[in-house]
Amino acid sequence: MKCGERGAMIDDQHVEQELPPLDTLAARLEYLFEKIRPTPEELGDSHEPGRKYTNREIADKINATAGETGVTISAAYIGELRRGVASDPRTSHIRALASVFGVNTGYFVDDAAARRTQEQLTLLSELRRMDVKQVALRQVLTDNGLSATDTQLIEQMVARLRAVAEGAGSGEDGAAPGDRS
Structure with a gap:
């Protein structure tokens, strides 16, 4: 709130x-x-x-x-x-x-x-609810002509990359840090 x-x-x-x-x-x-x-x-x-x-x-x-x-x-x-x-x-x-x-x-x-x-x-x-940076990213993407669907897809990709990076730091995802092919 x-x-x-x-x-x-x-x-x-x-x-x-x-x-x-x-x-x-x-x-x-x-x-x-x-x-x-x-x-x-x-x-x-x-x-x-x-x-x-x-x-x-x-x-x-x-x-x-x-x-x-x-x-x-x-x-x-x-x-x-x-x-x-x-x-x-x-x-x-x-x-x-x-x-x-x-x-x-x-x-x-x-x-x-x-x-x-x-x-x-x-x-x-x-x-x-979201990180203000994400909202700014959404606005930039929208201003550059991306559709709402494309913008949402990019946001999901960013969120997934963050989760992978966080998992790599703690070894939670089972892959060794640095092993990202």
Whole structure:
């Protein structure tokens, strides 16, 4: 897990190649609940790391800034938005939700903005999951016209070469070091 904007943690346990459709406000909000997690500071010592935010925690974060923003929200209303029972929130609620999750307000109303945010969250997860050098290599290969399949094949070859090299150093693969024909 890694801190994103606003100090929130982003779940990096499952990076999906195919992004799920975000065709409703409920789907977009639920996606944020799935991907953005409380920071260790927010959890303290009493809670399990990596868990999702609760509706109450998000409401409390929004309500904590009510003196500055004038916006309050209930945990029950957030639950209704997540389930699609309520689907036409006030603009101030959209702004508050975007702020608390550290995303652009356009995420909730614009398909292109939602897709960009989704891709950015996926990339952040991938950056943490993989060595940043691999991500840079992928970008260079893509920029040079290689297909996603070719790029994946090269990444697999690099990973296999690393595994062989590590095995050679410890003699784990049964071959003598230097015996690489």
